[in-house]
Structure formats: C-alpha cells, structure tokens
Amino acid sequence: xxxxxxxxxxxxxxxxxxxxxxxxxxxxxxxxxxxxxxxxxxxxxxxxxxxxxxxxxxxxxxxxxxxxxxxxxxxxxxxxxxxxxxxxxxxxxxxxxxxxxxxxxxxxxxxxxxxxxxxxxxxxxxxxxxxxxxxxxxxxxxxx
Numbered sequence: 001x002x003x004x005x006x007x008x009x010x011x012x013x014x015x016x017x018x019x020x021x022x023x024x025x026x027x028x029x030x031x032x033x034x035x036x037x038x039x040x041x042x043x044x045x046x047x048x049x050x051x052x053x054x055x056x057x058x059x060x061x062x063x064x065x066x067x068x069x070x071x072x073x074x075x076x077x078x079x080x081x082x083x084x085x086x087x088x089x090x091x092x093x094x095x096x097x098x099x100x101x102x103x104x105x106x107x108x109x110x111x112x113x114x115x116x117x118x119x120x121x122x123x124x125x126x127x128x129x130x131x132x133x134x135x136x137x138x139x140x141x142x143x144x
Contacts, residue, residue, distance in 0.1 A: 005052065005053070005054060005087035005088075006052045006053055007053075008046070008047075008053055008055060012045060013055060015042075015045060016042045016045050016046065016055045016058075016059070017055075019038055019039070019041050019042035019045070020038075020039065020042050020058060020059060020062060022038050023035045023036075023038035023039040023042065023062055023066075024062070026038055027062070027065070027066060027069075030069075032066045032069045032070045033070070035062070035066045036063065036066045036067070036070075039059055039062045039063050039066065040063070042055075042059050043056075043059045043060075043063070046059065050086075051082070051085045051086050051087075052087070053086070053087070054086065054087045054088050054089075056083075056086045057083050057086030057087065057088060057089035057092065057095075060079045060080075060082050060083035060086065060089075061079075061080075061083045061089070061092065061094065061095050061098075063075075063076075063079040064076050064077075064079035064080040064083060064095065064098050064099075064102075065098060067079060068098055068101065068102060073102050073105055073106055076098065076102050077099065077102045077103070077106070080095055080098050080099040080102060081099070083095050084096075084099075093119045093122050093123025093127060094119075094123070094127065096115055096118055096119040096122075096123070097115075097116065097119040097123065097127045097128075097135075099115050100112045100113075100114075100115035100116035100118075100119055100135070101116070101131070101135055103115060104116065104134070104135060104138055109138070112138065113138055113139055113142065116135055116138060116139045117139045117142045117143070120136075120139060120142075120143055
C-alpha cells in the first residue's frame with residue numbers, strides 16, 4: 001500500500017533539510033550520538049501523522065542508520081520499519097538493506113536473507129560494497 005503524501009510548507013521543509021544536513025556532518029565525523037540528536041530535532045518538526053510526509057522517511061532512514069552504527073539494533077529496526085510506511089520509502093533500497101542487516105545481526109537469518117536479496121535485486125551490489133562481507137555472503141547462493 002502506498003502511503004498518502006502531503007507537502008510541508010517550503011520554509012519548514014528547508015529547516016528539516018538543513019537539520020538533516022547537520023546531522024549527516026556529525027554522522028560522517030562518526031559522532032553518531034550527536035547525529036541522532038540532530039536528526040531528532042528534525043523529527044519533532046514534522047507534523048503528525050508524520051508518515052504522510054516524505055521528509056519523515058528521510059529522517060527515519062537517518063535515525064535507522066545512526067542507530068545501526070551504534071549497534072542499537074532494536075531502535076534501528078523500529079526506525080527502518082517506520083520509514084517503510086512513509087511516502088516513497090518503500091522504494092528506498094537502502095532502508096531495505098539496513099533492515100536486512102539488522103535482522104541478520106539479530107539472528108533472524110531467514111527474514112534477513114529475504115530482505116537482503118530484495119535490496120540486492122532492486123538496488124544492486126553497490127549497497128553491499130562498504131559493508132562487511134557477511135551480508136553479501138548471506139545471500140550468495142541466491143544471487144549466483
């Protein structure tokens with residue numbers, strides 16, 4: 001089911017985009033805690049219900065990614081699952097990839113393999129390039 005999409009006022013969308021950009025500066029510096037705080041500052045600006053706005057998908061994806069880097073897998077999975085309810089996020093192969101990694105790392109190998117394979121099939125091998133080989137190895141029998 002495709003979520004309904006609403007548009008934010010341009011000034012609010014810009015504030016959110018600017019906060020996410022700052023969050024990614026912290027993320028790139030490997031300060032994932034500060035990145036999380038910055039992404040949450042963006043999150044609280046999104047009106048309820050948040051899942052009607054594409055910006056919510058961006059923020060939840062960023063939160064998922066930062067939580068994953070901090071090995072806070074339950075929070076990362078919750079953010080990934082929530083992101084998938086946002087407009088255009090169901091087409092975001094990165095969210096699927098992260099969700100597959102999280103499930104794999106939590107020991108839910110069968111579910112992880114299905115999601116990782118879907119991410120690979122739609123997003124390609126480049127999703128796996130910067131990650132440890134265990135994720136591509138988990139689906140090697142499905143892609144070769």
